Amino acid sequence: MNQLEPQRGKAEPAGLDVVVTTMASDSHTWNLVFLQLLLEELGHRVTNLGACVPDELLVSECRRIRPDLVVLSSVNGHGYHDGLRVIAALRACPELARTPTVIGGKLGIAGSGDPDRQRSLLAAGYDGVFEEGRSVADFRSFVGALPPAGRPLPTAGRPVPTAAGRPLPAARTLPAATASGVLL
Ligand code: B12
Numbered sequence: 490m491n492q493l494e495p496q497r498g499k500a501e502p503a504g505l506d507v508v509v510t511t512m513a514s515d516s517h518t519w520n521l522v523f524l525q526l527l528l529e530e531l532g533h534r535v536t537n538l539g540a541c542v543p544d545e546l547l548v549s550e551c552r553r554i555r556p557d558l559v560v561l562s563s564v565n566g567h568g569y570h571d572g573l574r575v576i577a578a579l580r581a582c583p584e585l586a587r588t589p590t591v592i593g594g595k596l597g598i599a600g601s602g603d604p605d606r607q608r609s610l611l612a613a614g615y616d617g618v619f620e621e622g623r624s625v626a627d628f629r630s631f632v633g634a635l636p637p638a639g640r641p642l643p644t645a646g647r648p649v650p651t652a653a654g655r656p657l658p659a660a661r662t663l664p665a666a667t668a669s670g671v672l673l
Pocket residue numbers: 514515516517518519520523524560561562563564565566567591592593594595596597598599600619621624625628
């Protein structure tokens with residue numbers, strides 16, 4: 490192998506370009522390392538934005554990279570509120586309005602699996618919410634069902650929930666995640 494060639498682990502040409510990040514308030518990093526390793530092991534290319542990412546930087550990096558998937562992780566208990574703010578900013582960008590975007594971790598301070606919390610995150614524009622428990626298995630299934638990089642999302646299937654006031658992207662469909670990954 491040419492030593493100057495970029496090293497991409499087990500990434501395959503058909504693998505997805507994924508942005509992994511947390512949000513402005515959260516300084517935890519091992520969750521991000523875990524997600525990066527998991528996605529790379531699945532053959533995807535990961536840009537890990539690291540901890541305490543300001544909203545403006547998160548949005549500008551996603552606009553620059555134009556990823557196939559954005560994965561937000563938060564464990565400090567502010568994830569729900571940070572997540573609502575960030576998804577509004579991402580979905581407000583026309584080029585990110587259809588990008589599959591999920592959130593997961595410990596999103597509140599009263600344990601995981603609050604169905605109201607998951608519902609409102611989905612309604613705000615997330616395509617999947619993965620809170621602890623079986624979340625990693627469900628997340629793997631979700632990622633595995635996404636179309637390969639460069640292929641358009643399928644036109645048949647489940648429409649993505651949208652935030653009030655956010656236009657429904659044309660023919661926008663995604664794989665239905667299961668259990669904690671909920672697309673209701
Ligand atoms: C290490 C640690 C820290 C370190 C972080 C160092 C670092 N470089 O990361 C330090 C000391 C800095 C820290 C600070 C704080 N921490 Co802290 N910290 C922890 C601790 C002990 C371990 C976290 C860890 O690294 N786990 C290892 C990783 C691999 O696991 P994980 O983060 O849980 O992620 C897993 C899942 O959640 C899931 N996951 C996560 N994200 C996503 C996303 C998707 C899409 C999917 C599918 C899955 C997924 O996958 C991972 C693997 O299973 C936890 C307690 C615990 N045992 O979890 C508390 C904990 C996360 N911290 C907590 C708190 C409150 C804080 C502070 C607010 C404390 C304070 N008052 O200052 C600050 C936060 C500061 C901030 N601005 O964010 C709370 C959060 C409470 C909550 N959510 O209910 C916890 C849970 C401790 C507790 N029981 O109260 N912390």
